[in-house]
Amino acid sequence: xxxxxxxxxxxxxxxxxxxxxxxxxxxxxxxxxxxxxxxxxxxxxxxxxxxxxxxxxxxxxxxxxxxxxxxxxxxxxxxxxxxxxxxxxxxxxxxxxxxxxxxxxxxxxxxx
Amino acid sequence: xxxxxxxxxxxxxxxxxxxxxxxxxxxxxxxxxxxxxxxxxxxxxxxxxxxxxxxxxxxxxxxxxxxxxxxxxxxxxxxxxxxxxxxxxxxxxxxxxxxxxxxxxxxxxxxx
Amino acid sequence: xxxxxxxxxxxxxxxxxxxxxxxxxxxxxxxxxxxxxxxxxxxxxxxxxxxxxxxxxxxxxxxxxxxxxxxxxxxxxxxxxxxxxxxxxxxxxxxxxxxxxxxxxxxxxxxx
Amino acid sequence: xxxxxxxxxxxxxxxxxxxxxxxxxxxxxxxxxxxxxxxxxxxxxxxxxxxxxxxxxxxxxxxxxxxxxxxxxxxxxxxxxxxxxxxxxxxxxxxxxxxxxxxxxxxxxxxx
Numbered sequence: 001x002x003x004x005x006x007x008x009x010x011x012x013x014x015x016x017x018x019x020x021x022x023x024x025x026x027x028x029x030x031x032x033x034x035x036x037x038x039x040x041x042x043x044x045x046x047x048x049x050x051x052x053x054x055x056x057x058x059x060x061x062x063x064x065x066x067x068x069x070x071x072x073x074x075x076x077x078x079x080x081x082x083x084x085x086x087x088x089x090x091x092x093x094x095x096x097x098x099x100x101x102x103x104x105x106x107x108x109x110x111x112x
Numbered sequence: 113x114x115x116x117x118x119x120x121x122x123x124x125x126x127x128x129x130x131x132x133x134x135x136x137x138x139x140x141x142x143x144x145x146x147x148x149x150x151x152x153x154x155x156x157x158x159x160x161x162x163x164x165x166x167x168x169x170x171x172x173x174x175x176x177x178x179x180x181x182x183x184x185x186x187x188x189x190x191x192x193x194x195x196x197x198x199x200x201x202x203x204x205x206x207x208x209x210x211x212x213x214x215x216x217x218x219x220x221x222x223x224x
Numbered sequence: 225x226x227x228x229x230x231x232x233x234x235x236x237x238x239x240x241x242x243x244x245x246x247x248x249x250x251x252x253x254x255x256x257x258x259x260x261x262x263x264x265x266x267x268x269x270x271x272x273x274x275x276x277x278x279x280x281x282x283x284x285x286x287x288x289x290x291x292x293x294x295x296x297x298x299x300x301x302x303x304x305x306x307x308x309x310x311x312x313x314x315x316x317x318x319x320x321x322x323x324x325x326x327x328x329x330x331x332x333x334x335x336x
Numbered sequence: 337x338x339x340x341x342x343x344x345x346x347x348x349x350x351x352x353x354x355x356x357x358x359x360x361x362x363x364x365x366x367x368x369x370x371x372x373x374x375x376x377x378x379x380x381x382x383x384x385x386x387x388x389x390x391x392x393x394x395x396x397x398x399x400x401x402x403x404x405x406x407x408x409x410x411x412x413x414x415x416x417x418x419x420x421x422x423x424x425x426x427x428x429x430x431x432x433x434x435x436x437x438x439x440x441x442x443x444x445x446x447x448x
């Protein structure tokens with residue numbers, strides 16, 4: 001439904017969440033948080049090893065992802081939740097998250 | 113000296129915001145962001161050298177601080193804004209931000 | 225396609241760096257930082273839209289990436305540098321950065 | 337022993353560390369990390385509710401604080417450690433951590 005992937009002005013963010021005190025394996029909590037974000041209209045996201053990258057047309061949508069993620073962990077009975085969010089809001093140039101790594105990927109040395 | 117300061121269950125967070133591309137001195141933007149937060153009902157905050165510490169009874173209030181801070185910088189004409197938020201939500205114990213440094217302050221070596 | 229890729233105990237981190245005050249486009253500085261990291265023995269990294277994901281067998285290697293990145297920006301004449309590092313050190317289980325997104329990728333909604 | 341508190345060019349950072357999986361109370365680990373930093377020559381630090389503020393003349397000293405803190409938690413038997421570091425390196429102006437909150441403190445609303 002985005003036929004030409006038009007350049008929009010978007011807010012890009014990086015979000016990470018984990019419980020403290022439930023054991024060293026937190027995968028199922030991270031999965032619940034990611035799943036909770038999938039119901040948010042207007043939010044695009046991708047998972048990376050340390051966080052999820054979020055993309056939306058406005059900050060409110062990004063912040064909603066934070067709110068539903070905390071709610072998801074609370075509903076699983078988590079008693080202490082730590083999360084981290086970094087926002088990059090750019091108003092002078094239309095871009096998407098994929099634009100940010102263009103030209104950098106060839107410099108990386110991935111696990112082989 | 114805090115006669116009734118009752119222990120509430122609160123969300124404590126750390127928030128930092130700065131413009132990118134407006135010069136190396138960003139103090140007036142930080143001040144505008146801090147001022148914008150002072151209008152939020154239910155939000156307690158304190159400034160530290162690298163960020164502001166926020167305290168509220170729920171996450172929505174914390175996220176509102178992020179939203180108004182970005183809005184404050186946009187209204188000053190900033191074209192790119194970087195912000196960072198770390199949340200510590202604890203449900204098993206009533207505490208306030210001051211509880212978190214108790215017993216640690218005496219270990220510090222502050223600038224003299 | 226990773227025939228022996230043996231599981232090692234590794235430190236995984238997320239690192240981001242940008243200059244403040246050089247304009248809103250910071251791509252060439254990010255590229256210089258990423259390039260500076262490519263000379264570090266024992267460091268594996270991958271770039272994501274908001275940060276680079278770093279992987280090494282010990283924390284010293286991760287911290288060296290921070291040091292050379294700051295040096296790279298200073299050598300370009302940058303007068304103020306902001307960086308962010310989040311470390312996840314795990315000692316009870318052998319894993320690599322690719323293990324952390326397994327099972328999560330299918331939940332994402334990437335830009336289309 | 338710093339009679340006139342002369343302005344130096346310093347690196348200011350914010351550092352936070354906690355174990356994952358040892359229970360919701362992490363105070364004794366935080367205390368061990370803070371204590372481990374007190375042996376680092378050239379490092380000044382202050383604790384805040386969400387992190388410690390670090391100040392040093394060069395980045396290497398800041399990174400040493402990260403390294404000793406992780407070591408302190410490992411030596412307590414922690415199996416998974418999460419830490420977060422934000423660095424603000426400024427080369428065009430001499431300042432100390434106390435300069436960064438000047439003029440902002442009066443805007444705050446502390447817990448009362």
